[in-house]
Amino acid sequence: QKEVEQNSGPLSVPEGAIASLNCTYSDRGSQSFFWYRQYSGKSPELIMSIYSNGDQEDGRFTAQLNKASQYVSLLIRDSQPSDSATYLCAVKAGKEYGNKLVFGAGTILRVKS
Amino acid sequence: DGGITQSPKYLFRKEGQNVTLSCEQNLNHDAMYWYRQDPGQGLRLIYYSQIVNDFQKGDIAEGYSVSREKKESFPLTVTSAQKNPTAFYLCASSEGRTPQETQYFGPGTRLLVL
Numbered sequence: 001q002k003e004v005e006q007n008s009g010p011l012s013v014p015e016g017a018i019a020s021l022n023c024t025y026s027d028r029g030s031q032s033f034f035w036y037r038q039y040s041g042k043s044p045e046l047i048m049s050i051y052s053n054g055d056q057e058d059g060r061f062t063a064q065l066n067k068a069s070q071y072v073s074l075l076i077r078d079s080q081p082s083d084s085a086t087y088l089c090a091v092k093a094g095k096e097y098g099n100k101l102v103f104g105a106g107t108i109l110r111v112k113s
Numbered sequence: 114d115g116g117i118t119q120s121p122k123y124l125f126r127k128e129g130q131n132v133t134l135s136c137e138q139n140l141n142h143d144a145m146y147w148y149r150q151d152p153g154q155g156l157r158l159i160y161y162s163q164i165v166n167d168f169q170k171g172d173i174a175e176g177y178s179v180s181r182e183k184k185e186s187f188p189l190t191v192t193s194a195q196k197n198p199t200a201f202y203l204c205a206s207s208e209g210r211t212p213q214e215t216q217y218f219g220p221g222t223r224l225l226v227l
Binding site for chain 2: 031034045049051103105
């Protein structure tokens with residue numbers, strides 16, 4: 001059973017601080033990693049995707065991948081109250097599994113103004 | 114205006130009743146997916162289709178059925194065999210060509226049992 005683990009939170013940070021969200025995965029054959037943001041009652045929207053070891057930055061967001069440790073993280077700089085949401089980590093299984101996405105349960109982030 | 118539409122937004126099911134959730138996309142995507150989300154849980158894959166007239170079971174297919182007669186449409190039927198259908202149902206699509214591609218989600222249908 002392929003698994004993706006996230007701390008459910010809530011993670012509370014003050015406005016302007018850095019929020020750090022973490023995710024571990026069990027399938028060593030995983031090649032693609034995604035972070036989705038989901039507001040309450042809404043559908044997930046893609047924030048970042050990462051495929052290679054290291055960091056990938058997009059505006060206030062940085063995704064970090066360490067395949068040896070099977071660890072993915074998302075950093076949100078200058079956190080805003082509008083960043084308050086559930087963040088879902090998703091890992092794409094290898095081709096032999098039909099390239100299916102496996103989702104973690106999500107981390108609730110609360111940014112306090 | 115390209116995207117994925119799901120209808121209805123809310124659906125009520127009576128005991129023993131089959132209900133069908135609609136999913137349509139105009140993104141010209143080959144692959145389509147159905148997920149179920151329960152409170153405090155991640156998304157679980159019900160069925161997926163990588164091409165017209167073909168689909169595969171996901172992790173929780175029991176009590177559900179799908180069809181893929183057209184590229185743009187992937188309806189999900191929740192049958193009476195699904196004993197705990199109350200959940201948020203999400204349809205997604207992707208190009209279906211590379212492992213790196215993104216899945217895009219529709220707005221979801223919330224199913225409630227009367």
